[in-house]
Amino acid sequence: MSTTVLVLVDHEGARVHPTATELLTLARSLADDVRAVWIDEGPTGPDAAARELLGRFGASGVVPVQVTGADPHLTATVVDGLRAVLGAVPASLLLLGSTFEDREVAARLAVLTGGGVVTGATTVVRDGDGRFVAGKEVLAGSWSSRCAITGDLAVVTVKPHSTQAVPVDAPVAAVAAEPVVVEASAAARAVTVVERAPRPASDRPSLADAEVVVVGGRGTNGDFAPLEELADVLGGAVGATRVATDEGWIGHEAQVGQTGVTISPRLYVGAGVSGAVHHRGGMDAAVTVVAVNEDPDAPIFEFADYGIVGDLTEVVPALTQELRRRREARAGS
Amino acid sequence: MRVVVCVKHVPDIQSERRFRADGLLERGGDDDTLNELDEDALEAGLRLVEAHPPAEGDDPHDVVVLTVGPAAAVDALRRGLAMGATTAVHVLDAGVEGSDALATARVLGAAVAALHAESPVDVVVAGMAGLDGLTSLVPAALAAVLDWPQLTLADRIDVDPAARTVEVRRETSTAVETLTAPLPVVVSVTDQAFRARFPAFTGILAARKAPVRVLDLAALGLDPATVGLQGSTTRVLETSERPERPDRVLVTDDGSAALALADYLAQKGFA
Ligand SMILES: Cc1cc2nc3c(=O)[nH]c(=O)nc-3n(C[C@H](O)[C@H](O)[C@H](O)COP(=O)(O)OP(=O)(O)OC[C@H]3O[C@@H](n4cnc5c(N)ncnc54)[C@H](O)[C@@H]3O)c2cc1C
Numbered sequence: 387m388s389t390t391v392l393v394l395v396d397h398e399g400a401r402v403h404p405t406a407t408e409l410l411t412l413a414r415s416l417a418d419d420v421r422a423v424w425i426d427e428g429p430t431g432p433d434a435a436a437r438e439l440l441g442r443f444g445a446s447g448v449v450p451v452q453v454t455g456a457d458p459h460l461t462a463t464v465v466d467g468l469r470a471v472l473g474a475v476p477a478s479l480l481l482l483g484s485t486f487e488d489r490e491v492a493a494r495l496a497v498l499t500g501g502g503v504v505t506g507a508t509t510v511v512r513d514g515d516g517r518f519v520a521g522k523e524v525l526a527g528s529w530s531s532r533c534a535i536t537g538d539l540a541v542v543t544v545k546p547h548s549t550q551a552v553p554v555d556a557p558v559a560a561v562a563a564e565p566v567v568v569e570a571s572a573a574a575r576a577v578t579v580v581e582r583a584p585r586p587a588s589d590r591p592s593l594a595d596a597e598v599v600v601v602g603g604r605g606t607n608g609d610f611a612p613l614e615e616l617a618d619v620l621g622g623a624v625g626a627t628r629v630a631t632d633e634g635w636i637g638h639e640a641q642v643g644q645t646g647v648t649i650s651p652r653l654y655v656g657a658g659v660s661g662a663v664h665h666r667g668g669m670d671a672a673v674t675v676v677a678v679n680e681d682p683d684a685p686i687f688e689f690a691d692y693g694i695v696g697d698l699t700e701v702v703p704a705l706t707q708e709l710r711r712r713r714e715a716r717a718g719s
Numbered sequence: 720m721r722v723v724v725c726v727k728h729v730p731d732i733q734s735e736r737r738f739r740a741d742g743l744l745e746r747g748g749d750d751d752t753l754n755e756l757d758e759d760a761l762e763a764g765l766r767l768v769e770a771h772p773p774a775e776g777d778d779p780h781d782v783v784v785l786t787v788g789p790a791a792a793v794d795a796l797r798r799g800l801a802m803g804a805t806t807a808v809h810v811l812d813a814g815v816e817g818s819d820a821l822a823t824a825r826v827l828g829a830a831v832a833a834l835h836a837e838s839p840v841d842v843v844v845a846g847m848a849g850l851d852g853l854t855s856l857v858p859a860a861l862a863a864v865l866d867w868p869q870l871t872l873a874d875r876i877d878v879d880p881a882a883r884t885v886e887v888r889r890e891t892s893t894a895v896e897t898l899t900a901p902l903p904v905v906v907s908v909t910d911q912a913f914r915a916r917f918p919a920f921t922g923i924l925a926a927r928k929a930p931v932r933v934l935d936l937a938a939l940g941l942d943p944a945t946v947g948l949q950g951s952t953t954r955v956l957e958t959s960e961r962p963e964r965p966d967r968v969l970v971t972d973d974g975s976a977a978l979a980l981a982d983y984l985a986q987k988g989f990a
Contacts, residue, residue, distance in 0.1 A: 398893070459891075459894075460898075461859060461869060461871075462868075462869065465863075485892045486847075486855055486871075486872060486891070486892070487891060487892065489854065489855050489856060489859070490855070490856075490858075490859035490869070490871060491859075492856065493820070493821070493824075493856040493857070493858075493859035493860040493863065494859050494860065494862070494863040494869075496821055496860070496952065497821055497824065497860050497863035497864055498863055500952070501952060502819070502821070502951070502952025502953045503820070503821065503854075503856060503952075503953065504953060505853075505854045505855070505856060506853070506854070519956065523961070524852075524853075524958070525736045525851075526732070527961065528736070528960065528961060529736075529737075529738060529958055529959065529960055529961060530958070530959055530961050531738070531742070531955055531957065531958045531959075532955075532956045532957045532958075533953050533954065533955050533956060534953065534954045534956050535952060535953055535954075536951075536952050536953065536954055537952030537953075573862075573863075573866060573867075573868060573869075576868040576900050576901060577868050577869075577870065577898055577899070577900045578898065578899045578900070579896060579897075579898055580886065580897040580898065580899055581896065581897040582894045582895070582896045582897075583894060583895045583896075584893060584894045585893055585894060585895070592892075594892065598989065620984075620989060620990070628910075638890065638911060639890065639892075644848060644850065644853055645756065645847060645848065645909065645910040647892075652989075653984070653987070653989050663732050663733060664732070664850075667850075667853060674987055674989075675964070676980065676983075676984075682969075682971070687969055688963075689963075689964060690964075690967065690969075691964055691966070691967055691968065692967075692968045692980060692983050693967070693968065693969040693970070694969075694970055694971075694972050694976045694977075694980060695969065695970070695971040695972060696971065696972025696976055697972070700972065700974075700977075701972055701976055701977050701980075702977075704977035704978075705977040705980055705981060707977075708977055708978055708981040709981055709984070709990050712981065712985070712990060713990075
């Protein structure tokens, strides 16, 4: 029996969020039939460029979904759309990102469909019984676990960068299916959006998606400029500890940790960050961890791949300067 | 107004936490505490009722702390009572052990429904995550079980008792929103705005003697097959302590550390 895997595509207008390409790559390793789900304000679905991109990473089709009568960003609305898609396209697995919103969608969908959920997975495989098994890091990165999903529908929220996006050999644009148009449920209509102010766009990659994140803590003493410069040479985003956001040195949306953004970059650089367990819980899936801290006993050194005991006000600018110098030398040669 | 605050008793995050051989988290240690994020939820619940003192002749407000967990979880309820909750309800049943987040939400949902049937509940408040599993699934799952509107990750909550509506402010990954919904609702709160009060000594003493209502699955009319390990739709296959990261480097800066780090980053392909 063939298996169908659905990928919920995160998109802003026509722009596809990069996690979708990773999720599609992962989905391909689990099934031949991979469909992208595109929930939007209208029924037209993604444009040609987006369909090309989705196809390049393995979506054989894309299902445009419109939920009428409720705000399209609300959890209940998204779940109404997904349930309608599942009615039309029986699938055994849904993959989605790992933001708080994604996790709420996963929870609601699973309750209403008898499914099972694993959040924050870094691997998904199929076992001999055909069950989906998700692996993840738990207890602030000190343990790992593998969990089988036994419900009718497996719903897995996947951490960014846990799969490297790889295009298919012979890409074809994803074919748009007949749009699924459904009326919002009472639960979705019950919530009214009084006001929504989108966050201002930044030139830096978003914290959750960035491959490199430079995080500042109390040790920065409020001066994030050197960290921003380092992030810019590395093409990364800037994050912070809760101490730094509580101090008002940087916006709360920059908070990395169990009550902030969960990040899983290829490179994490912590400057003036002690490595408290609450912080670690939001970055334990980082591949390479670098730390600069003047206290040799700081807990962050227990899990840093590369630790420097030193003053960040010296080390960080010197590193930025050196990286810039090398880049210019390469460009000049 | 009647507010139910869902609280969880969790292993202290600073302690040595471990999994048992059967894949369940070891619970019930001396260091287990009320999940810190649920203290913020209780704080939010207390502030809700404090903002609207009952009119003359009205019933007094009731702030219920509700937990699902083993016998030791009563400590979380006592902490909640000490902070100012007026009622404590403990769902205690051997059949609950091993429940995953969704099965737990089913139990909480049945308990809220039972309380609601006795005397209407207006708002259910939950914390943004349990510091043990960190899934953040329960509030949305609970709203789905109850079929009540969900307003999650709030950093401001205002109830309009006359209109019987609630308005919250929340920050999502892409926007700052203000949402409203009719009561009853399920809300969850972030750790940003409801820094929990410290219980007064008299509150701690009174909480020790306060009654705790215990309910089992039968009292909630729950089929044991729908909760616990057998009612869960996930099954832990394996847990293991992660090895330390290999080949760790720790250097003390003598003025050259930045250059050495640049080499390291280049070797890793970042520079
Ligand atoms: C319920 C709850 C949830 C929380 N959630 C989060 C969360 O999501 N994210 C989070 O980050 N925190 C969270 N916290 C807070 C967390 O417990 C820590 O307090 C916080 O992470 C510490 O931040 P810090 O590392 O910036 O500060 P500190 O722990 O004070 O560490 C600062 C470090 O900077 C070093 N330093 C100082 N000056 C210099 C210098 N010139 N050069 C180099 N190093 C220097 C010091 O040696 C020290 O190690 C939470 C706490 C609670 C109770």
